[in-house]
Amino acid sequence: MNGYNFAYLDEQTKRMVRRALLKAVAVPGHQVPFGSREMPLPYGWGTGGIQVTASILGPDDVLKVIDQGADDTTNAVSIRRFFARTAGVATTTRTVEASVIQSRHRIPETALREGQIVVYQVPLPEPLARLEPSRAAAREMHAMADYGLMHVKLYEDIARLGHVSISFDYPVMVNGRYLMAPSPIPAFDNPKLDMSPALHLFGAGREKRIYAVPPYTEVRSLAFDDHPFRLIRAPHACALCGARTSYLDEIVTDDQGGRMFVCSDTDYCAEQRGKRTAA
Amino acid sequence: MSRAALPPDEVGEMLLRVRGLGKSFTLHLQGGLRIPVLAGIALALHGGECVMLSGPSGIGKSTLVRSLYGNYRAQAGEILVRHAGAWVDLAASDPRTVLEIRRQTIGYVSQFLRVVPRVPTLEIVAEPARLAGSAPAEAAERARALLLRLNIPERLHVLPPATFSGGERQRVNLARGFAGGHPILLLDEPTASLDAENCAVVIDLVREAKARGAAILGIMHDAAARDAIADRLFPLTPLQDAA
Amino acid sequence: MSPDPLLSAPLLSARGLSVRLGRVAALDGVDVDLWPGEVLAVVGESGSGKTTLLNTLFGTQCPDRGVVRYRDPDGRVHDVHRMSRPMLRTLHRSDWGFVYQEPRQALRMAVSAGGNVGERLMAPGINSAGARHYGRIREAAIAWLREVEIDPTRIDDLPRTFSGGMLQRLQIARTLVTHPRLVFMDEPTGGLDVSVQARLLDLIRTLVARLRIAVVLVTHDIAVARLLADRMLVMQAGRVVETGLTDQVLDDPQEPYTQLLVSSVLLA
Numbered sequence: 003m004n005g006y007n008f009a010y011l012d013e014q015t016k017r018m019v020r021r022a023l024l025k026a027v028a029v030p031g032h033q034v035p036f037g038s039r040e041m042p043l044p045y046g047w048g049t050g051g052i053q054v055t056a057s058i059l060g061p062d063d064v065l066k067v068i069d070q071g072a073d074d075t076t077n078a079v080s081i082r083r084f085f086a087r088t089a090g091v092a093t094t095t096r097t098v099e100a101s102v103i104q105s106r107h108r109i110p111e112t113a114l115r116e117g118q119i120v121v122y123q124v125p126l127p128e129p130l131a132r133l134e135p136s137r138a139a140a141r142e143m144h145a146m147a148d149y150g151l152m153h154v155k156l157y158e159d160i161a162r163l164g165h166v167s168i169s170f171d172y173p174v175m176v177n178g179r180y181l182m183a184p185s186p187i188p189a190f191d192n193p194k195l196d197m198s199p200a201l202h203l204f205g206a207g208r209e210k211r212i213y214a215v216p217p218y219t220e221v222r223s224l225a226f227d228d229h230p231f232r233l234i235r236a237p238h239a240c241a242l243c244g245a246r247t248s249y250l251d252e253i254v255t256d257d258q259g260g261r262m263f264v265c266s267d268t269d270y271c272a273e274q275r276g277k278r279t280a281a
Numbered sequence: 282m283s284r285a286a287l288p289p290d291e292v293g294e295m296l297l298r299v300r301g302l303g304k305s306f307t308l309h310l311q312g313g314l315r316i317p318v319l320a321g322i323a324l325a326l327h328g329g330e331c332v333m334l335s336g337p338s339g340i341g342k343s344t345l346v347r348s349l350y351g352n353y354r355a356q357a358g359e360i361l362v363r364h365a366g367a368w369v370d371l372a373a374s375d376p377r378t379v380l381e382i383r384r385q386t387i388g389y390v391s392q393f394l395r396v397v398p399r400v401p402t403l404e405i406v407a408e409p410a411r412l413a414g415s416a417p418a419e420a421a422e423r424a425r426a427l428l429l430r431l432n433i434p435e436r437l438h439v440l441p442p443a444t445f446s447g448g449e450r451q452r453v454n455l456a457r458g459f460a461g462g463h464p465i466l467l468l469d470e471p472t473a474s475l476d477a478e479n480c481a482v483v484i485d486l487v488r489e490a491k492a493r494g495a496a497i498l499g500i501m502h503d504a505a506a507r508d509a510i511a512d513r514l515f516p517l518t519p520l521q522d523a524a
Numbered sequence: 525m526s527p528d529p530l531l532s533a534p535l536l537s538a539r540g541l542s543v544r545l546g547r548v549a550a551l552d553g554v555d556v557d558l559w560p561g562e563v564l565a566v567v568g569e570s571g572s573g574k575t576t577l578l579n580t581l582f583g584t585q586c587p588d589r590g591v592v593r594y595r596d597p598d599g600r601v602h603d604v605h606r607m608s609r610p611m612l613r614t615l616h617r618s619d620w621g622f623v624y625q626e627p628r629q630a631l632r633m634a635v636s637a638g639g640n641v642g643e644r645l646m647a648p649g650i651n652s653a654g655a656r657h658y659g660r661i662r663e664a665a666i667a668w669l670r671e672v673e674i675d676p677t678r679i680d681d682l683p684r685t686f687s688g689g690m691l692q693r694l695q696i697a698r699t700l701v702t703h704p705r706l707v708f709m710d711e712p713t714g715g716l717d718v719s720v721q722a723r724l725l726d727l728i729r730t731l732v733a734r735l736r737i738a739v740v741l742v743t744h745d746i747a748v749a750r751l752l753a754d755r756m757l758v759m760q761a762g763r764v765v766e767t768g769l770t771d772q773v774l775d776d777p778q779e780p781y782t783q784l785l786v787s788s789v790l791l792a
Contacts, residue, residue, distance in 0.1 A: 352769075352776065353775065354778065376755045376768055376769040377754075379769055398722040399723060
């Protein structure tokens with residue numbers, strides 16, 4: 003595409019982002035500030051994720067973009083087309099074929115492998131934001147590894163509701179040191195981060211922060227010994243492929259209360275359906 | 282803490298020795314007016330004996346007693362106390378040592394009971410014994426017995442003394458002083474607000490304390506009661522020179 | 525001096541503390557020693573430097589000159605103002621405590637009473653078993669609410685439903701839950717109604733004696749000092765004017781300023 007650098011961003015910007023990424027990978031879970039650029043889409047639409055993807059993309063990469071697990075939603079389509087036009091890279095909807103996966107709100111069901119990179123779009127990088135309004139105080143907590151306040155929040159949930167009420171962006175301890183917001187992925191996806199063979203990069207464009215979980219890093223969801231972390235998923239099988247272990251979306255089908263549950267990960271669902279017809 | 286009862290006429294070892302004690306007050310708010318009260322005081326107190334201070338009102342009897350307790354600061358001299366098997370100069374001791382001496386060795390019945398809000402009478406009376414090392418149950422029982430002896434009925438034991446009459450408060454004070462079982466006991470007008478019956482109880486308590494080997498030093502304006510328990514009088518004389 | 529079996533080295537020891545705030549010498553060459561289980565009152569009027577002294581001892585105010593030394597439970601001596609920030613922070617939440625005059629400063633008003641009391645147990649560095657055990661934290665919170673005479677059924681209530689006296693007692697529970705050996709108190713009964721004060725003072729007195737907590741208590745109220753403190757420091761214009769046994773300083777004040785202070789107190 004004429005007038006634009008490979009993957010839209012100029013090389014100096016990419017260098018700046020990569021330096022931030024290297025720092026982030028060196029200190030897993032720690033938020034690294036970066037000079038977030040003006041992008042051709044507003045804040046809140048994935049500018050952080052796009053800048054990270056743009057900085058790491060090479061001509062031989064194969065890019066998959068998902069939004070809520072689906073390749074075919076408006077945003078996923080737009081972002082995939084953006085990179086296809088500005089970088090000319092191959093794109094795919096199949097997890098197993100991708101080298102870079104940009105995602106909003108899900109980690110693919112299909113197991114990741116070494117060499118793959120997942121890039122997350124992050125609205126709020128600070129896990130303590132809602133509990134501690136002062137940025138300075140929150141930074142101090144991270145510096146001192148003083149996360150009692152987050153446990154207080156869990157305690158309050160259990161006292162009030164009998165269980166922790168956090169269903170997405172569930173806070174995790176990374177490498178036993180930093181408290182991290184894993185982006186608004188459902189709590190169901192948290193275990194996929196733990197000792198994952200893939201590299202996970204998180205970009206928050208509006209908040210101007212980058213953080214990372216390198217491969218094979220310990221990632222533990224916060225819990226009490228007597229109230230361990232539970233996987234929460236709708237107790238149904240996917241209406242399309244019959245899967246019982248994938249994360250489900252609830253789709254309202256009519257206005258008489260009719261609904262169906264389908265896999266949120268469209269590629270995974272398609273694969274399962276393919277297996278069924280093959281079987 | 283208490284020793285074997287001694288024959289009434291035999292005094293035990295020396296427990297308190299005062300040498301060259303001097304005490305004056307400097308009233309800075311009155312232009313630095315200096316009022317000397319005590320000078321060159323020397324006395325010795327032995328286990329099993331009761332010494333009563335005598336002299337006209339205002340001569341410094343109370344000042345001497347308070348100085349011996351460390352409540353007033355002496356300007357000169359020594360107050361040697363037999364404490365934990367050794368001689369300690371209370372006048373030269375740091376505050377923590379003085380507190381230790383008060384806990385273990387010197388008990389004090391003052392003229393006024395400083396009322397602590399909300400603390401029941403029984404607890405107030407049992408406290409010195411507890412601090413001296415008695416088990417709580419034992420201290421409480423001794424407190425209860427003393428209160429009953431001093432005619433404070435059981436139903437009042439759970440109440441704080443804030444609403445008690447002056448006489449009742451003084452009896453609580455006395456119970457507190459005697460319950461501690463200290464080797465040295467200082468009494469400042471112990472029978473001042475008491476009727477004849479309770480006065481007699483106090484006399485008995487002093488005699489019992491003497492019998493167990495305690496050394497008693499006190500002030501009593503009631504000559505009859507004083508003579509009933511004093512083994513000797515220590516007269517204070519007015520100072521020749523005043524500032 | 526007679527040997528005392530309970531005698532140990534001071535818990536806290538400060539020498540030559542001097543702090544300049546602008547042109548004013550807020551502290552001028554102050555020495556302080558505090559022994560285990562001892563209650564020390566720092567008394568003075570506004571501007572005497574008593575709050576500055578408290579903050580300097582606590583570590584939040586850096587002195588221009590002088591040193592504050594603290595002996596940890598293992599007997600090691602630390603220079604409070606040379607400790608690393610994480611170490612000081614941990615100290616503040618475990619072996620030390622601070623009771624503020626305004627409980628809302630220390631409490632989290634949007635967190636339940638139980639959460640407030642249990643928070644220090646949930647902090648890192650608390651190695652006791654049950655630090656990450658919800659049930660045990662809740663049990664500890666209930667036990668401490670009882671200690672400070674707050675009805676344990678209010679454990680899930682928000683502090684904004686509590687009265688002033690209750691808030692202060694909640695702050696005390698929150699502070700004592702880690703069994704600190706040393707607690708700093710800044711006018712703990714200031715601003716409370718007299719009847720509420722009496723109850724709070726009694727509670728402090730009982731807890732401090734039973735748990736053998738050393739206390740540095742700043743107050744302008746001499747009656748509070750008399751009730752709670754073994755020893756007293758009288759401060760004026762940044763200097764210690766007089767020091768000694770509480771009852772001795774109050775009943776036989778030696779220095780002009782102390783005499784003025786004591787005689788100025790209105791008797792009910």
